[in-house]
Amino acid sequence: MSAVRVVVVDDHAMFRAGVRAELARAEGRVEVVAEAEDVGSAVAAVLEHRPDVVLLDVHLPGGGGAEVMRRTASDVAATRFLALSVSDAADDVIGTIRAGARGYVTKTITGTELVEAIGRVAAGDAVFSPRLAGFVLDAFSGAAQAPATSGDPDLDRLTEREREVMRLIARGYAYKEVGAELFISVKTVETHMSSVLRKLQLSSRHELTRWASERRLL
Structure with a gap:
């Protein structure tokens, strides 16, 4: 062969x-x-x-x-x-x-x-x-359409898409790269990011990265 x-x-x-x-x-x-x-x-x-x-x-x-x-x-x-x-x-x-x-x-x-x-x-x-x-x-099979309860009340506030955006941003991706990875617009990424920061009561990407790292989400 x-x-x-x-x-x-x-x-x-x-x-x-x-x-x-x-x-x-x-x-x-x-x-x-x-x-x-x-x-x-x-x-x-x-x-x-x-x-x-x-x-x-x-x-x-x-x-x-x-x-x-x-x-x-x-x-x-x-x-x-x-x-x-x-x-x-x-x-x-x-x-x-x-x-x-x-x-x-x-x-x-x-x-x-x-x-x-x-x-x-x-x-x-x-x-x-x-x-x-x-x-x-x-x-x-459709079982992953809704996010599973993680046991972390902060994480459970996020939708599945917000979790995806959160992980990529926390890993250092630019908004444009996140959009390309998830097949969504940069504007949509910005909207999700604003929602993530608001729900988690964080003020910056730096704080988000630290938050995600502490929870071993990266």
Whole structure:
């Protein structure tokens, strides 16, 4: 069998190098044809190389992994996307799958497991890290339409969309990047952000980041 052709997309050069080294040990099963560090370079690499699989980080400069899929979907129908992220947050998993990814694995995965996941996605299977599969099943069965009660009265004041905006803003995303990630306008992001700050009785992004960090929401 010919090697699965892969584009690796991540904004950390050392991580990309590590992934490339792990995949090189797969004895010809996987070939890394290109790397990219942000949305623009990822879109260009995917359109140029038309790989079998794009190994895609969820949070990228310029709009995120969902934006890469949105901008290439109509041109590379045969290419499949596998998210590889440090985040195991339900909203990241669900949003990425809804945007078109065939799988989602976390960066705790071993090299051998990653090679296996890439091969399965290339063959048309859906692949998830074990604890993430439940998020997807719940989302597509309709169980995730309403936010679950967290036990934190402050967090429970926020709607599901406000929680999504809150997490991205707290991680340092610009309003434009949040809008691109969630497919909403910058004005809508601003509206949600104002509501979040009001409900949480906070006055700035800095306070929001500290609030979210204390609750391990990032």
